[in-house]
Amino acid sequence: MKKFLNSPDTVLADALAGLAAAHPDLSVDLDQRIITRAHGPHRAKVGLISGGGSGHEPLHGGFVGAGMLDAACPGEVFTSPVPDQILAATRAADRGAGVVHIVKNYTGDVMNFQMAAELAGDEGIAVRTVLVDDDVAVQDSTYTAGRRGTGATVFVEKIAGAHAEEGADLDGVAEIARRVNAASRSFAVALTACTTPASGRPGFDLPDDEIEVGVGIHGEPGRRREKLAGAKEIVATAMDAILSDQPLDPADRTIVMVNGLGGTPLLELYLVFGEVSAVLADKGITVARTLVGNYVTSLEMAGVSITVCRADEQMLALWDAPVRTPALRWGC
């Protein structure tokens, strides 16, 4: 295993220390392992938190800041945060208007967030839970009953975060978060596996001439193995899966993300985006907003995920609203 680390046991602690040093706008509680905004908000607003296993950076800590999350709680690599930790993040995000939990659909995350929500409820904090399950590749998978939550998490956190920032109430923030998830579909393809520091070995074996079609963000199996094909064919497969699950009309406007899984160069991500854009243009579907880069990663996995959200006017306006986080920043 070739990684920059001191010990597999201290990866998360060491990385959080670096995150704290790198971003004065974040406050990192190294004991409780929660990341919050260093400066406010100082007024009542609905709190937004998310969390999950580490190894998907910048998700979620990189999305803490004005216009997006109030707090994040990272677990160990590919391991859910524990209920007490989620409860601490919930408390930190609570300004008296309630807290929304954004939870990617993995069994451990769902269970631990549910326990934390109950504990928070006992303390008088109103919690709404929004499940993200946008990955169309498989119905059930390792770690998951039902669809996996992947790229749409970024869209949910950005848009619901902006709605909370403009003063929406708890049910309003939860409602738009659910709508964004329901309007989003993702599909991922891996060229290589990734290696967790704890295991020291690649999560799966993939021959030199094969790709994993429909891979999950922990290296979970997808739909099938295929021979490595050209980018145009790979994108066609992914877009077919996305668009057959949620057909789009020419009148639809979309937010499209081409996301690197960690080990794929930006040059290739742009190349993939060009193919995605061509597929949508061919169908007359408008790409209204775009993200190309590493946003929901799987350590150093070489691969790409594509997420398409059918966005209404409100979603687009909230997408454009100011955001100031380490990984997404515009308008302020």
Add this chain to the structure above:
Amino acid sequence: MKKFLNSPDTVLADALAGLAAAHPDLSVDLDQRIITRAHGPHRAKVGLISGGGSGHEPLHGGFVGAGMLDAACPGEVFTSPVPDQILAATRAADRGAGVVHIVKNYTGDVMNFQMAAELAGDEGIAVRTVLVDDDVAVQDSTYTAGRRGTGATVFVEKIAGAHAEEGADLDGVAEIARRVNAASRSFAVALTACTTPASGRPGFDLPDDEIEVGVGIHGEPGRRREKLAGAKEIVATAMDAILSDQPLDPADRTIVMVNGLGGTPLLELYLVFGEVSAVLADKGITVARTLVGNYVTSLEMAGVSITVCRADEQMLALWDAPVRTPALRWGC
């Protein structure tokens, strides 16, 4: 070779098409292969351009925009842009106040930018050339006579770009660009090699338990091979090289970048930044500004570079000035 591409021959053209589709703020001339700002500037200002081989994205195209570059001219992967292309970028950036060429110190780049500068001069465009040569690892190397230009390019482009935006004249912009380069030092370590689409093979062989200490951004050899060590030791080696080349006082304030070479997860980059920050804190040196992420990459190489700039008040103020590009964005 496992990559998302259609053909090794069309990688750059296909990626530029994707870049154009992804960023409405950029104007991409697919024939001349130059990237300019889609909207202005509409007033006289000093133009700033840079370019070099592709494969280092977001450098340079991702730094085109208000407050930074006016134009970029990407060559084929790891290959200098040609003089006519550089000339086209120079013309596009010229608003009558002259153009600064920011050139990383590689033999091909230096030669082709010089030819373009002469051609531009014949057309009456005043050009100043600023050479970036911040890599302390080796004196001469493959591709280079003298030190290689690496991470400091981001600092030079940001700070000189802000100075041009505030109306500095041609010599003033070139002068601060040279000062930033002179105040910056970089050092890189690779865990793996990268593979260019044209060659289809890794640029060098590196045993499973060894690292290349002082690697260049095209995989050029560094100072030596070492056994893989802990992050703390690797950072100590790199910081020792940087700080012995340019000793810093406790009174100094620095801009520090921990840059991923393309295949290293952000989790590890933060971990490395934590170690860098600890080394500087130990010496009482202030880290005034930070960047952690993939800014000057080497395709999918796993590795990290560290750049430290001793920044004066003017540099810090220009660093903080608004910037609006695909890869760096704040204050606007």
